[in-house]
Amino acid sequence: MKNILKTSALAFLFLASLSCENDDQTIATAKGGPELLTPLDGSSYVLTPDNAQNEATTLVWNHADYDVQTEVNYEVQTALSGTDFTTIVSAGTTTSRFMVLTVEQLNTVALDLGINPFQATDVDVRIKSSLGSNTSLEAYSNTIKITITPYTTDLPKLAVPGNHQGWDPPTAPLLASSGFGETDFEGYIWLDGEFKFVERNDAGVFEWGNTDYGDDGSFSGVLAEQNESNAIATAGYYRVKANTTALTYSTTLTNWAVTGSGTPNGWPDNGVVDHNMTYNQTTKKWEIILALSGGNEIKFRANDDWALNYGDTGADGLLNESGDNIAVPASGTYLIELDLSNPRAYTYTLTPQ
Template identity: 50%
Template structure:
């Protein structure tokens, strides 16, 4: 009799264990896809454009999640890079509707945060998370779709320029920038004093030793070498620094800056010198100006000069249109070349 009871107990325990296991499995499967995304479908995508940031980048609809009681449901769109299995999901937007439109700018930011490469199509996995109540309880998830996104970047690619001028520390080194994404014609203005090199960023955008770096090829004739053993050298001064990582050529040109034009004491023939401020990294001067036009130029010559910004890209243009002041007076004149390819100026009446 005891053996029969034991057998029945064992069968009951095994059956109960199996039932629990089945319930857990079913619950896991239910949580993985409690409701469905209706649109878009996997494989659809978008090419984002920086010129239309408010255009729709993603329009979604999904089934409503039924919790069995009349309660308000909050839906959160979550995204992650394809293959990352939502190990660090990004919350894109929340709503109480079962539809949403996300702007191109917002989708681009999320795509970049997820690790997609600018101007290259990449997969973005998307799911909808539903919750109820103010505490966000009863978490449920939709199925997952893959949305093909080609993001953009408005940041210019850069190289760090570590060297004797700043303690050979790439993370804090000044930068030079290319003219556009995908271009390799880097330029910037830097105070140099001794040896230096160029360091490229790693895939995450960090500048450190161990990344690709460039030095002189040993001929000291303006030729770069990847992982070059020779430092590039410069005597103390302020330089226009250019490097091309495709042609493997570089130039460093010493510059001193001034203001020139009908509004200046020297007219259009002689620059009025500005003084470099090592603390602000700007060229500055208190100058008596007349009402009229002016420009900035280097080395009291016209080979390097900066004027207005007709293309409205946020930077003064080489050989750009003349600038002007409307009234005579003493002005605090500032030329800021510290941000590569984002050159700016100000003239403030004192």
């Protein structure tokens, strides 16, 4: 009987202890959201790629109130103004009460929101707070409005589908303009018969049904959008230009060669011939294996003429039309490759053999 009483007493004390522990627990509740202090409502940002890594802005906010001393998660949320955050783009998360955004980071947020480059657009910004993954403890700050003018470093493109690739706009070679908003497209393409020019649609896709251009029927370099004919070129590698504002286009057949004091034949001014390169249809590069002499120079030129030639101004591996001569690093045999397949981003390589 004594054992039963002792066991009952211990059980009672254990249950009482648990009850006391539960009474001491604090239930976290979200009493108030954070308060966004900076930037000021109405701030404006015109972003440029020249200072992409510089600070664009720093967001600062007060603590959210959860009735407990614990680490709080914060997310900077953005949305197009007037949309009530229907579509949210996150600028990042942190457990601090501030976030530094670089020009590049803020530009990415703006483009992800669907803002057109170089167009000033209003954006709503707020802070969301939470504890862990418990969505019932979310709270939100006040909303401020800022104006962002983003940029893009992508050049506008124009597709050139045709016989040379199966009339498939999404996989067609591209021309690029000289800058955003410009319509002076250029690039190098292997053509073989009929072709056309196709613009992107609103979703950024090249496909039939978008604005497309052909020849006006005179085959004199005039583009037409309505009642057009397919342009035509005999098989070969062409420098292709098209201006969709002036409605003009041109195709210049090119065959490429290496020349210069670093080559066995020297500069062509002495009456010698260039070292002709061969076009590789698989790699889309012009190539030649050639012995070069160190301390001398080379250049690339088309059609045995200086009217179209490329050098490397700045020695950065990027080709510039009529640019500086290219220094030969050391004497030896090289695989020389000329890559004109990326419009307005032409490159070359010298690979020792």
